[in-house]
Amino acid sequence: GQQLNQSPQSMFIQEGEDVSMNCTSSSIFNTWLWYKQDPGEGPVLLIALYKAGELTSNGRLTAQFGITRKDSFLNISASIPSDVGIYFCAGLGGYNKLIFGAGTRLAVHP
Amino acid sequence: NAGVTQTPKFQVLKTGQSMTLQCAQDMNHNSMYWYRQDPGMGLRLIYYSASEGTTDKGEVPNGYNVSRLNKREFSLRLESAAPSQTSVYFCASSEARLAGANEQFFGPGTRLTVL
Numbered sequence: 458g459q460q461l462n463q464s465p466q467s468m469f470i471q472e473g474e475d476v477s478m479n480c481t482s483s484s485i486f487n488t489w490l491w492y493k494q495d496p497g498e499g500p501v502l503l504i505a506l507y508k509a510g511e512l513t514s515n516g517r518l519t520a521q522f523g524i525t526r527k528d529s530f531l532n533i534s535a536s537i538p539s540d541v542g543i544y545f546c547a548g549l550g551g552y553n554k555l556i557f558g559a560g561t562r563l564a565v566h567p
Numbered sequence: 568n569a570g571v572t573q574t575p576k577f578q579v580l581k582t583g584q585s586m587t588l589q590c591a592q593d594m595n596h597n598s599m600y601w602y603r604q605d606p607g608m609g610l611r612l613i614y615y616s617a618s619e620g621t622t623d624k625g626e627v628p629n630g631y632n633v634s635r636l637n638k639r640e641f642s643l644r645l646e647s648a649a650p651s652q653t654s655v656y657f658c659a660s661s662e663a664r665l666a667g668a669n670e671q672f673f674g675p676g677t678r679l680t681v682l
């Protein structure tokens with residue numbers, strides 16, 4: 458079946474630093490989504506990407522849909538303590554089914 | 568709008584007991600989904616309902632059944648709970664248009680422990 462490889466698994470950074478994480482797949486996706494999950498909560502959609510090569514920003518977050526349609530990355534600039542959480546990439550496959558990466562756990566030290 | 572709501576928030580069961588997890592959405596979405604999340608893993612699809620009246624298996628359907636009661640509600644039933652079903656369960660919904668945005672929106676989750 459389809460699988461996503463998300464890296465890094467975890468990151469420990471200082472407040473103010475930039476963050477980069479990515480997802481790769483052996484399969485092509487038509488849509489890439491990036492979610493953030495806070496402790497005890499459900500995932501919340503951050504950015505949605507619909508076209509190969511698309512670069513989309515949401516405040517300090519920027520995400521890109523890879524040209525090959527098999528990868529995507531998410532950047533967070535000037536991190537702040539509330540950026541702490543788990544970030545998931547997800548590719549939208551057949552029948553609108555999402556395939557999730559295992560997540561990147563982000564810790565921000567003030 | 569409440570978005571996607573789930574009940575209960577927490578549940579402890581003994582092996583062999585049954586229970587139903589409830590999910591409702593007020594966004595008039597066509598599609599609804601049930602996922603489970605285990606430590607260190609992403610969410611895995613259990614069952615989904617592309618539209619009212621239809622349900623299909625996802626990646627990990629064994630031990631579960633679902634009912635799409637109406638457009639708003641999609642329930643997940645464990646007939647005979649097992650410790651391997653200890654997990655956090657998330658319900659999600661999406662508009663599921665043929666083209667364009669098909670983002671899924673998630674509920675707050677149900678934390679289930681099976682002893």
